[in-house]
Amino acid sequence: MQSRIAFLGLGRMGLPMAVRLAQAGHDVTVWNRTGGRDEPARAAGAQAATSAQEAVQGRRVVITMLSDPDAVLTVLGELTLEPGTTVVEMSTIGPDAVTLLRERLPEHVALVDAPVLGSVPQAEAGKLHIFAGGSAPDIAHCAPVLSVLGHVEHTGELGDGAAVKLVVNVATINAIVLLGEALGLAERLGVGRDVAFDALTRTTLAPLIGVMRPRVGVAEQPALFALGLAEKDLRLALAAGATADGVIGAAQRSLAQGLDAGLGGNDISAIIRRLADGATVHGH
Known part of the structure; x- marks a missing residue:
């Protein structure tokens, strides 16, 4: 109809x-x-x-x-x-x-x-x-x-849909930031990017790596999920009661620094490249 x-x-x-x-x-x-x-x-x-x-x-x-x-x-x-x-x-x-x-x-x-x-x-x-x-x-x-x-x-x-979506987005976005930090550690330890990716496919991050690996290697691409929107979602989660000094707060600060670097309109995979290339999160 x-x-x-x-x-x-x-x-x-x-x-x-x-x-x-x-x-x-x-x-x-x-x-x-x-x-x-x-x-x-x-x-x-x-x-x-x-x-x-x-x-x-x-x-x-x-x-x-x-x-x-x-x-x-x-x-x-x-x-x-x-x-x-x-x-x-x-x-x-x-x-x-x-x-x-x-x-x-x-x-x-x-x-x-x-x-x-x-x-x-x-x-x-x-x-x-x-x-x-x-x-x-x-x-x-x-x-x-x-x-x-x-x-x-x-x-x-009413409101439960929005609440569930925040929970889902928090888990997804934090996993993306975690992947970037893991690759950054690999870089500092002298582990090659492809070696690190191959090893991480044997972990619970495997589905995420399947999506993000090709996107991390290409700086200029359509923003399927903009970094700025991901940062906004984590701010919403913190306002809704997520622990500010926990993992969610740290991921939000990392994305906020990406915003300061002019990456807000980029695909969220830009935060993986940024962290993998050695960026660190400062302050609280």
Whole structure:
């Protein structure tokens, strides 16, 4: 059944998701804070709006895929949403921001938090894993739309999807930083990069190495997961209660130094190259 959807946010993940929804036959209107990104969505059959308010007019499902909590709260806070609208928040913003969003949205608007596990290739193929938090009826209402994008897992009440996504991202990002530090140690011990990679494939890091090894060797490549977004996710985790002087805090400081070095828009594999080449984390 065709749904009338507003899709707000056409970044690296949002654009292929909007394209898939349009290709599946849904009536999709798209909007992005920065212009000039909607051509692939229009080519797939979506309509482009000149404002977020225009995009949501007459739409019963409003999907947000934006960069951070401030962007989500600002964009949605400026909208007038019609009674019966369901907002599906798919960005990684953490459970506290979901709670704040629920408080700011009118009672006649339903909210589902549904962040995704996966990167650009999974978004393009409709094979994302979607952690959905909210009431069973609200999630069932969105299921025909979300199923176009991947597998939906109902994780619990509103905010639980965002919480699970933070847990997953923390583990993944920390493992990436750990890989960089392990390769940095190998460098200082005189162990060749390929020898170290081969040895590490015999550990629990093997699946991660299979993904990251080819990316570490190429400095210029599309950012499947930007270093700056990874740093933001760890800051969200620390704000949500992760131990500041533990592994998560150390990984966040390492990524923050990568940001200071101008790597924020680079693929997260840039932190592996940086640490493998001898960068160290200073201070707390």
